[in-house]
Amino acid sequence: MSLAMYQQNILDHYKYPRNFGPLLGAQHHAHVANPLCGDELDFFLKFDEQEKIAAVKFTGQGCTISIASASMLSEKIKGLSRAESEKLTKDDVLKLLGVEVNPARLRCATLSLEAVQQALGHH
Amino acid sequence: MLSTETIKNDFPMFKANPKLVYLDSTATSLKPQAVIDAEREYYEQYGVNVHRGVYALSVRATDAYEGAREKVRKFINAKSTKEIIFTRNATEAINLVANTFGKSIGRGDAILTTEMEHHSNIVPWLPPPTPSALRAAPPNQGGAELRWIRVTDNGELDLSNLGELLKGVKLVAITQMSNVLGMVNDVKMIAKKAHSVGAKILVDAAQSTPHMPVDVQDLDADFLVFSGHKMLAPTGIGALYAKQEILQDLPPFLRGGDMILEVTKEGAQWNELPWKFEAGTPNIAGTIGLGAAIDYLQKIGMDNVWQHEQELTRYGLEQLSQISGVKVLGAPTTPAATPPLQGGVTSPPPTADARPSLGKLGIGRAGGAGRGAIFAFTIDGVHPHDIGSILDEQGVAIRAGHHCAMILHRKFGLPATARASCYLYNSKKDIDQLVKGIIKIQGMFA
Ligand SMILES: Cc1ncc(COP(=O)(O)O)c(C=O)c1O
DSSP states (O other): OOOGGOOHHHHHHHHOOBBBBBOOOOOOOEEETTTTEEEEEEEEEHHHHTSSSEEEEEEEEEEEEHHHHHHHHHHHHHHHHHHHHHOOHHHHHHHHHHHHHHGGGHHHHHHHHHHHHHHHHOO | OOOOOHHTOOOOHHHHHHHHHHEETTTOOOOHHHHHHHOOOHHHHHHOSSOOOSHHHHHHHHHHHHHHHHHHHHHHHHHHHHHGESSSSSHHHHHHHHGGGGGGOOOTTEEEETTTTOOOGHHHHHHHHHHHHSHHSSSBBBBBBBEEEHHHHHOOOOOTHHHHHHTEEEEEEEEBBOOOTTEEEEEEEEHHHHHTOOOEEEEEEOOTTHHHHHHHHHOOOOOEEEEEGGGGGTTOEEEEEOHHHHHHHHSSSSSSSSEEEEESSSOOEEEOOGGGGGGGOHHHHHHHHHHHHHHHHHHHHHHHHHHHHHHHHHHHHHHTTTTTTTEEEEEESSGGOOOOOOOTTOOOOTTSSOOOOOOHHTTSSSSOOOOSSSEEEETTTOHHHHHHHHHHHHTTOOEEOOTTOOHHHTTTOOOOOOEEOOOTTTOOHHHHHHHHHHHHHHHHHH
């Protein structure tokens, strides 16, 4: 059921992505892309003194699922510790989306997680 | 127009999926019962190997297999069955040329292609990806320069500097119909120009043979390739046409059984054409299926198929252009209203109200410019994958992505497009369903 993917809150996150834009002074940044569909995401992270994520922003272009998942993930990880954010899995992202993502679109859903994981690994 | 209701009855896919609006024939076509039956009959009644057997069943299999070769010969009007080599698909046929003829193209030479090619007609001509190990080893070109005929904003080839581009060119590798733009190239004229500088021309006919009459002698193509699965035949069967005098001198591509006359410890003597290029047991059932597909198409008539799709092209462009926020790649109208290409396309512009007859437009046999029923489009603010998913929900099957044409998409600044494409079983109703779906999508994203 692909229409089920297009719930109102997903469309809302797509049309009005949260934490969208560049982040000045970011300590961590990663760029990920899926050349097959042309989706691209840049994630920027900043930690505070307690090693918690103080600020997160992202830029990029993509389909509803990839932008909505990036938007939701950016809200989710704000305030998390490094260890907590490193533990996030594909299932966590799918849970955030709250809809059944059809297999052909799974990569769209997880692109944002890939970006966050890479950003955490790259100083 | 063709009676699509009658035609649909020949395609079991519509029985299994009665609501299906199939607009992805550019990727692969559906198969009529006659093709499926031909394959099944081979396996059920005479499913033995070809060529070497002396018993009656093997003779029957050989006759069917070689009979399909004759059908292909006639279908594209080749002079001889020696010029028809079966491959898995268009891609393999191009690789065959790249790995045989292509080996004679080297440093200081050039290969000319276009920005609208499918990856299958680009990647075999590209230099190997890494400079070191790979460069020394296989492909075709020992460092030949790859040149590009530019695509204009209208989706046409910019042939204004063709003479300049052809300098030093040994091979022109060009599609007859773009699988994204639907634009038809005047390969006959380009062949003439190529030959005048001593270059050969390879025509990628993967999108033309299914939809229009193709005549290799009239085009004067040196090589022409196509895939069966896009023209009602099974997957895994395609063909290479090449002029006999060229094939004669080329080394074999693959080696093994069937492609030899005699083997000794010292060496082997290659088989005659076309078998020299068909090593190993071929796709017998698929080839017989291809023959049945050609029978089916010829019963309807390729002129009629093309006319039917011209009607769909006109209707589709008209309908899609009326939706604001939707952009279709390629020329905005059918060639009937389009002036001839710059740079020497010879076909005269038909009058606006004249049904463009094949002869007049020079499409197909004459190889003139035109446009097929392929609509690559975008909807403002909606990603092509979302377009594809939501249309799917409404029973409309289209494709979303770069359609193996990254260079073309990059050129238009688009990572991807949605693409709807038609064939002989599609009607205006299918386009209406597409339009309805698009309007629904626009509502969701408004
Ligand atoms: C213009 C064109 N050339 C070549 C090909 C490659 O065909 P195949 O994948 O069957 O080898 C395609 C398939 O989409 C095509 O559209």
